[in-house]
Amino acid sequence: MxxxxxxxxxxxxxxxxxxxxxxxxxxxxxxxxxxxxxxxxxxxxxxxxxxxxxxxxxxxxxxxxxxxxxxxxxxxxxxxxxxxxxxxxxxxxxxxxxxxxxxxxxxxxxxxxxxxxxxxxxxxxxxxxxxxxxxxxxxxxxxxxxxxxxxxxxxxxxxxxxxxxxxxxxxxxxxxxxxxxxxxxxxxxxxxxxxxxxxxxxxxxxxxxxxxxxxxxxxxxxxxxxxxxxxxxxxxxxxxxxxxxxxxxxxxxxxxxLSLRANNKSPSKRVKYDWAKLATDPELQDRYTLEIKNRYSVLSDDNCADQTQKYNYLIQANKEAAEKVMPKLPKKQRKALCFDSRVEQARQHLTEVNKRHVKENTKDTHLEFEQSKDELDQAYERANREFIENKLKEYEEANLNHRHKLAWGIINCVSGRKKVRSGRLKDDNKEERLKKWHDHFKNLLGNPPQVTMENEDIPTIFHELPIRTDAFDMEEYQKAKMAIKEGKSYGEDGIPPEVIKRCNIDIIILDFCNAIKYY
Incomplete structure (x- = not known):
């Protein structure tokens, strides 16, 4: 024991x-x-x-x-x-x-x-x-x-x-x-x-x-x-x-x-890479481009006509290239206030005073015990004040460098604001949830327009618009590529915007665009 x-x-x-x-x-x-x-x-x-x-x-x-x-x-x-x-x-x-x-x-x-x-x-x-x-x-x-x-x-x-x-x-x-x-x-x-x-x-x-x-x-x-x-x-x-x-x-x-086992339903942790470094490091861009191209060429087959399968090859190539080339983001482990040296010292003192108070049980030991508890609270306040001051400095630096996502993250951390789970309907069965979603979109989209004259002719405003209907060319692709905003979250394919914008895989992406257009 x-x-x-x-x-x-x-x-x-x-x-x-x-x-x-x-x-x-x-x-x-x-x-x-x-x-x-x-x-x-x-x-x-x-x-x-x-x-x-x-x-x-x-x-x-x-x-x-x-x-x-x-x-x-x-x-x-x-x-x-x-x-x-x-x-x-x-x-x-x-x-x-x-x-x-x-x-x-x-x-x-x-x-x-x-x-x-x-x-x-x-x-x-x-x-x-x-x-x-x-x-x-x-x-x-x-x-x-x-x-x-x-x-x-x-x-x-x-x-x-x-x-x-x-x-x-x-x-x-x-x-x-x-x-x-x-x-x-x-x-x-x-x-x-x-x-x-x-x-x-x-x-x-x-x-x-x-x-x-x-x-x-x-x-x-x-x-x-x-x-x-x-x-x-x-x-x-x-x-x-x-x-x-x-x-x-x-x-x-x-x-x-006891034998405790992890719940199989627990979501697997996704590896976080430093994609911001890819946007600023030309050497890393060249290495990543070479790796993803080589891997995609090995996986894909020229005779494969299934565009979905070819895109899955690109997703796999991007995943393997990231594992091999990209540096991982360091884990940010904030040291909890309860493990601050000043707090630990005050806690140790409180423990010693408590032992003495339990043993002697006098008015003096009781008064010392209450004072020790106040000292522990004061140690927490000092540690918390120092933490907030450091976070404010980080916020000012992030704001000056226009890193607004980081700035908002610091604000949420200091204020204790958490993400609100939205989009979940609390009902007992599936039918009630479907009915609520139906009513929601019905109110959102409104009722069908009231047409008084069904055979009324609607005048044509534009007879011919300068819209190209042929295949996308590289010039159009480059314009769309330059408009991509970096630092945004990627979708289910796991390909971040930095890869498309900074790595030279233009021909692969353009082929997908034209293949989907005529698919």
């Missing part, structure tokens, strides 16, 4: 056949793995400790984060997950939507709602690392207190994060919460690894567990015990003795051997 500042529950290696392993995250945080008692989908296949034979161990944790409205807290959450190598972190009391965070982390949340007096109620989320994110198959929003995520693997892993009402809440609210949680648990296929992690706001007493933190079981504890018994779950933190310093923790981590 790794020694960290959190409680880690190592999976036992001698589970009896048919017994499940369950991870409990404390009196306030509970997790479970591969429970029995769910809806059987495979005729009741026996599940023992077979999933423990997976080679890769991962850390799964749960934590009540209070609130994550402050961007600094979001970054601290990423720093915490990276420090302890946490792949999946279930969080409670979240008020955010989908967020892409530094270091490849992604936060998926079911936001809290406001009650009559304006207080936030519920709110859960799951923070996924980059490796766990690519294995994500589905997200199921159940309530503002229950969120379910399924990860691909052998077997698949389903993670449910939950935030139970407090012990002073109405009994009807608690009953409804456990009813929905019980339904979500039973809906998970039997062969899936199931992990439930959350803040149950419950106390388990010594009468119900051998190693319990509290003396007596409260009302929420009774609900939790009933839920665990019905689904054949074990409150794991009450089955072994913990150190005194670990009896009460805010972060609970379990080390489990």
């Amino acid at each position: 790794a020694k960290t500042k959190s409680t880690r529950v190592k999976a036992p290696a001698n589970l009896p056949a048919g017994e499940a392993l369950h991870i409990n995250c404390g009196s306030h945080d509970v997790g479970t793995s591969n429970p029995t008692g769910r809806v059987a989908t495979d005729g009741g296949i026996s599940r023992g400790a077979q999933f423990l034979k997976c080679k890769k161990p991962i850390n799964i944790a749960t934590m009540n984060t209070r609130t994550l409205k402050n961007p600094h807290k979001q970054l601290e959450l990423c720093a915490l997950a990276k420090k302890y190598r946490i792949e999946v972190l279930a969080i409670q009391y979240s008020e955010l939507q989908f967020e892409d965070l530094p270091e490849g982390f992604q936060l998926i949340t079911a936001s809290a709602y406001r009650n009559k007096i304006g207080a936030s109620i519920g709110g859960v989320g799951i923070l996924l690392s980059s490796s766990a994110k690519i294995a994500m198959l589905s997200v199921r929003f159940i309530t503002s207190r229950i969120l379910q995520v399924t990860l691909g693997g052998n077997p698949k892993t389903t993670i449910i994060t939950t935030y139970s009402p407090t012990n002073v809440s109405g009994e009807e609210d608690v009953e409804e919460h456990y009813k929905q949680l019980n339904a979500a648990t039973k809906s998970v296929p039997t062969h899936n690894v199931l992990i439930i992690a959350g803040d149950f706001n419950a106390r388990i007493g010594l009468d119900d567990a051998k190693f319990a933190y509290h003396q007596n079981t409260n009302r929420n504890g009774d609900f939790l015990l009933e839920f665990a018994q019905e689904n054949n779950l074990i409150i794991t933190n009450t089955t072994f003795q913990k150190k005194k310093s670990k009896l009460w923790t805010s972060l609970v981590t379990a080390n489990i051997r």
Whole structure:
């Protein structure tokens, strides 16, 4: 069992056949793995400790984060997950939507709602690392207190994060919460690894567990015990003795051997080349022209009359030439503010002060602890101010050099503005979406013109126009070529405008133009 500042529950290696392993995250945080008692989908296949034979161990944790409205807290959450190598972190009391965070982390949340007096109620989320994110198959929003995520693997892993009402809440609210949680648990296929992690706001007493933190079981504890018994779950933190310093923790981590697999639906990353360099480097233009011509001549056949096939040869030749000749754009990895040296120093100081405060628990240590938290916030503000100042300098330089795309990218980065997904219609079936698109274009294009006299003669304005109808010549092609704007995105063929404008493949392109004209 790794020694960290959190409680880690190592999976036992001698589970009896048919017994499940369950991870409990404390009196306030509970997790479970591969429970029995769910809806059987495979005729009741026996599940023992077979999933423990997976080679890769991962850390799964749960934590009540209070609130994550402050961007600094979001970054601290990423720093915490990276420090302890946490792949999946279930969080409670979240008020955010989908967020892409530094270091490849992604936060998926079911936001809290406001009650009559304006207080936030519920709110859960799951923070996924980059490796766990690519294995994500589905997200199921159940309530503002229950969120379910399924990860691909052998077997698949389903993670449910939950935030139970407090012990002073109405009994009807608690009953409804456990009813929905019980339904979500039973809906998970039997062969899936199931992990439930959350803040149950419950106390388990010594009468119900051998190693319990509290003396007596409260009302929420009774609900939790009933839920665990019905689904054949074990409150794991009450089955072994913990150190005194670990009896009460805010972060609970379990080390489990799981086999996560990347989702096949994940789009492959496209290689980015420095096409701007092709527009300014004559030597690179000559090398690229020679390479694409040679490769195209090898692929194409003079006897091939299919223009589509010949154009596919050009696309392949361009792809291979780019791989061989073009320099790749360096990856821009912005160092997150949470890993700034000043922030890390302030965080380390806060950790040391917190240790001393937990040990001594005096007014002086409490005051020092609060001051250390303020110093951490100030370190974030200084790092963020310096980042914005550097970005403003980059913006001024880009604006002076007329690099407007780069300038707008800097503005979006500083302002936090993201791309809006447009063109997607939210409907249950294909027929409703088609009807909406039909109505949209009908309103866009308008109604047919009202013709009063069908046989009315329309006078001819131009009798003869100076429009050539013969084949395109090189002079026309050169005029069109000079009008091409560089720096624009290329289409599905992957041929950027810089290649057509700067490389001498005029005869190949002109042949395509004339072939299509008379095709």
